[in-house]
Amino acid sequence: MRHLLATRDLSRDEAIELLDIAEDMAAVQEREVKKLPTLRGKTVVNLFFEDSTRTRISFEAAAKRLSADVINFSAKGSSVSKGESLKDTAQTLQAMGADGVVVRHPSSGAPLVLATSGWIDAGVVNAGDGTHEHPTQALLDAFTMRRRLHGAASRGRDLDGVRIVIVGDILHSRVARSNVWLLDTLGADVTLVAPPTLLPVDPSGWPARIGYDLDAALAPAPDVVMMLRVQAERMHAAFFPNSREYSRTWGLDDARFDRLPPTTMVMHPGPMNRGLEIAARAADSPQSTVREQVANGVSVRMAALYLLLSGERGDA
């Protein structure tokens, strides 16, 4: 694998290979010495044009546990805000000999531009671009589902027939996009539920069912309910009237949570707005995978860095 830019490009075999390697990485996490020598001498740059402490430290932990040298380049508040371009930044990293660049950027497509521009030779991992994709988040979500469903027998498995409901701001969510493509590739059955204002104007090409009614979507007791973060600024742009109405109509409140069977997983990419899209009881219940998602994130990102930076790099 040359770059990891989008789940849309991943084949089923590639996705399962990555998840299986993540299982190996997770096994390492359970040992006393959590560190592998695999990427010794390699340099990974975390290039963050947008604040995200959670994602950055997850990638940092992943790279360090593979013995890579890690440089954190927080472009926000540095020279970028003074007009240094993506190109200049990339060329700086190239000159410093970066082997891998983990990039978070507010503009959709920026990681692809970085990977295809010829400015750098490094492998590029998309750590979230605009409202486009966040592939490692979707991979860690799939990994988490697979582990909950199949436990130690997860290796080699897909998510065939697993019923997943994703709820919230689909329009602005890179997590939703990456999940839709990946979960479909892995054979899952995806339903998206949102206010019509927070869905793309024409999602007919998405491999997912679309609905506006959360209660109807939850009635058949799906295997997974994934709640997305709702940002307060959406209210001001008239996407919905106010937080009360949102939480009443599209929130996983206590009543809705109580109607779910105990086998339904409750997921959230974090950070959560407790009381808005998810009630505290659901978030803290044994059905909630929120903390597992964080732990699994490190394993999945180790797998991604391993595939990109160890040994022979593929062309694709």
Next chain:
Amino acid sequence: MSGRILVRGATLPGGERADLLVEGGVIAEIGGIADAPGAHVIDADGLIALPGLVDLHTHLREPGYEQSETVLTGTQAAAAGGYTAVFAMANTFPVADTAGVVEQEQRLGRTAGYATVQPIGAVTVGLEGEQLAELGAMARSQANVRVFSDDGFCVADPQLMRRALEYVKAFDGVIAQHAQEPRLTVGAQMNEGALSGELGLAGWPAVAEESIIARDVLLAEHVGSRLHVCHLSTAGSVEVVRWAKARGIDVTAEVTPHHLLLTEELVATYDARYKVNPPLRRAEDVQALRAALADGTIDIVATDHAPHPVEAKECEWDAAANGMVGLESALSVVHQAMVETGLLDWAGVARVMSETPARIGRLAGHGTALAAGAPAEVTLYDPSAAGEFDVARLAGRSANSPYLGRRLPGRVVATLHSGYATVLDGVVRDAHEVAGLAASASNGGARG
């Protein structure tokens, strides 16, 4: 070169073959010409002669943005593309909202000598959409402005638009509207549809264009004014204009070459060369625009030539500037989109790229049929040339062309402006030479 040029064996737009003798700034003779002593002879066997092309929508960037283009380099690009007149949009710095700025632009064009530069005046002061610019002063200035536009921005305030439409009636002016409802396009990055949802780019919905055009044709009807719609880009806009014309409303419309050829799928590369406003639309829109140009619903092709420096395009999509250069490639693109498809013949090309744009802009001395006594504004085009459109074909200062590396038919071989050649053998002539020819042409035609 002498002041006499003999074009030997050209094919006229109607299909007949003829020789043209150019002398004293006019076409002195047309038909079978046995001999023209002392004339520079251009062998036009196999070439199509068109009246010099007229672009109603060019961004020359000077004054203010000379790193992108100047009047000199922009008109060199025009000449390379077979244009003999360009209407220069008002979004310069300072904005062309006073008589002084438009007169300066026109003067720069005359001195350079590659093409007639006809300035467009801003509708509102500083393009800010709040207060009418001095439309009358610009109209009465030496620049003789008749087209007014805030292009780049929409005159969104309906009351201001109404007043502008009314006011320019006093001097037979026209408002050229950049139809874009601003509130529906906040942060917009590409056509809104299935693809924008997948790419995660903020959508520019067709309705933001169509609703403004619908409003404006009704306003034009109400006040009895003339309206021109810039760069129409959607099938729905075509329907609105068709309806308005059937109703007798005095509206004209333009389409850009890129909206006749390119579709939004190119945006999936996130290559900012394809970022333009209005954005590239769906294949259905392209088909509707072609049909509308063929049936006259859309009156003209205008380039929206929009030069930008490299750094404005070599970056992430959101940060990139909107716009493409288009003067050098326009005729080849129209050839591919309209002529090769059988939708338009060469007489039709002359109509939509020369005659009608000159008429909409009330520009004398351009856009007249090739005939004895007509101004010597002539484009010679080789329709059989083929190959990749490459950077050598670009003659302006900027290289943000979406066609680089793409196969396009045809090539401009020569451009004659004011009776002298600005392009010969496909090569733009030297700036000093052309400036000298321009000076002597304006001194009453001391030729020889």
